[in-house]
Amino acid sequence: MKKVPYRHPISKILGVTVLFFLLLSTSIFAQEDASAEADSGSGQTEAAAETDGDPAAGKALFNQNCAACHALNRKMTGPALANVESRLAEDEGLDREWLYRWIKNSPGMISSGDAYANKVYNEFNQAAMTAFPTLSNADIDNILAYTAAPPSTPKPDEASATGGGQSAGGGSGSGVSNELILGALVLVFGLLVVMLILVNRTLRRIAEANGVVLEKEVGEKRKPLWKAFVDNQFLVLVSVIFLLLGSAYFAYGWMMQVGVDQGYEPIQPIHYSHRIHAGDNKIECKYCHSSARVSKTSGIPSLNVCMNCHKSIYQVSDETLAEGKQEYGVDYNQEIKKLYAAVGWDDQNQKYTGDTKPVEWVRIHNLPDFAYFNHSQHVSVAGIQCQECHGPVEEMEIMSQYSPLTMGWCINCHRETNVKVEGNEYYEKIHEELSKKYGVEQLTAAQMGGLECGKCHY
Numbered sequence: 001m002k003k004v005p006y007r008h009p010i011s012k013i014l015g016v017t018v019l020f021f022l023l024l025s026t027s028i029f030a031q032e033d034a035s036a037e038a039d040s041g042s043g044q045t046e047a048a049a050e051t052d053g054d055p056a057a058g059k060a061l062f063n064q065n066c067a068a069c070h071a072l073n074r075k076m077t078g079p080a081l082a083n084v085e086s087r088l089a090e091d092e093g094l095d096r097e098w099l100y101r102w103i104k105n106s107p108g109m110i111s112s113g114d115a116y117a118n119k120v121y122n123e124f125n126q127a128a129m130t131a132f133p134t135l136s137n138a139d140i141d142n143i144l145a146y147t148a149a150p151p152s153t154p155k156p157d158e159a160s161a162t163g164g165g166q167s168a169g170g171g172s173g174s175g176v177s178n179e180l181i182l183g184a185l186v187l188v189f190g191l192l193v194v195m196l197i198l199v200n201r202t203l204r205r206i207a208e209a210n211g212v213v214l215e216k217e218v219g220e221k222r223k224p225l226w227k228a229f230v231d232n233q234f235l236v237l238v239s240v241i242f243l244l245l246g247s248a249y250f251a252y253g254w255m256m257q258v259g260v261d262q263g264y265e266p267i268q269p270i271h272y273s274h275r276i277h278a279g280d281n282k283i284e285c286k287y288c289h290s291s292a293r294v295s296k297t298s299g300i301p302s303l304n305v306c307m308n309c310h311k312s313i314y315q316v317s318d319e320t321l322a323e324g325k326q327e328y329g330v331d332y333n334q335e336i337k338k339l340y341a342a343v344g345w346d347d348q349n350q351k352y353t354g355d356t357k358p359v360e361w362v363r364i365h366n367l368p369d370f371a372y373f374n375h376s377q378h379v380s381v382a383g384i385q386c387q388e389c390h391g392p393v394e395e396m397e398i399m400s401q402y403s404p405l406t407m408g409w410c411i412n413c414h415r416e417t418n419v420k421v422e423g424n425e426y427y428e429k430i431h432e433e434l435s436k437k438y439g440v441e442q443l444t445a446a447q448m449g450g451l452e453c454g455k456c457h458y
Helices: 009-047 055-065 082-093 094-103 104-112 117-123 137-148 155-169 178-209 215-220 223-232 233-256 272-282 303-310 318-328 331-341 375-381 407-416 425-438 447-452
Strands: none
Touching: 009 447, 082 094, 082 137, 117 425, 223 233, 233 318, 303 331, 318 331, 331 375, 407 447, 425 447
8 A cells, every 4th residue: 555645735835825914914014104104204394394493402402401390291390391482472471582581591580570580480489490501592492392392192182083083094094904904814814724624634535535544644553652661671760760860859959949039029019120220320229228338238218219319200201111011011100100109299289298108118138037147348348249249230120139148159259259458447457467377468258257157147
């Protein structure tokens, strides 16, 4: 009886066809996105042409000079600045020349008795706005163009309204909705699957009618693999010994990990990104964990430390927000609102309400009670960087325990790390005595008694 290999030629056709339709749909979606971006870009260009100044340059100047106290659509330390020129012209009859004088020398205008300047001064806690004499009239024109330009992304209600119109029209530019294209692709894929099943059955019937035995069916008549394994006693003995040794190895490794929390990464009640704060913004670790310099513990930063910056930083940039949602599933703006709720900060009126809520932070690094560790001894005296023990925190989105923090890990560090004794008054005398004793210039913590039990256990 003739034997032929069992193949699925239709599967190749199916794969090529599906790939073709996927590429086709991707190109259609890309064209629609490009046309939408072109439409929005042309709209922004037309809006910019209607104003005196460059909104793009104005945005950079606004973020550099104004964003610490002002926002476009909400009150902060100062008033909201969206359409500030048109609002002042309509409500107060003030022109752009008045804005030039106010931005360049606000204290001078207040002292001169200008009515509106004093009104703003009294409304905002009698704190004069910082003067910006270095800004030219062209710079101010650019800033005003930015405050007058429409937002780059539509508001939620506007987005829903425009989105509804596009869906009713059947897509942007192409005249065919994405749902219709996707439905057509699903239908074609289903038809191809049905065709594959029918062709497979037909080929099997033809093979059976001609007396052809498929290789797949021949293989099923061979001796089962498990029976061949059982009949080979040497192979069974070797396998049993291997399984016993492997089980003992993994059991020992598992038991040695009891109490070791390396890699522990709990979810905190308020998401805090070390990657953004310590990495992107270069905030020093000891700015928040200030007690690490003088205390046994590094301490949990109080929320007031967070509010030193977040009184003014109430939201992140669009790029950072999109990255957080896409990469980590986190809305950073919502996390800032959690901070405001905990500290009792009224963001709209820029004042504390007194209604505070404790934040139940989850502790990550936790040494046993019988082990003593002093942060100030290592940070201030030894000059060890935080990353030596805690890893690259500036790259961590969610803080985790980087090192095992076991006794053996600490002992190895004491044996291998040279103590920085040069210019360190703390070690000046002990360095001199131990240099005579050991006859070396470089000393380790182990040579200074760092392996004594009483150093960490007493």
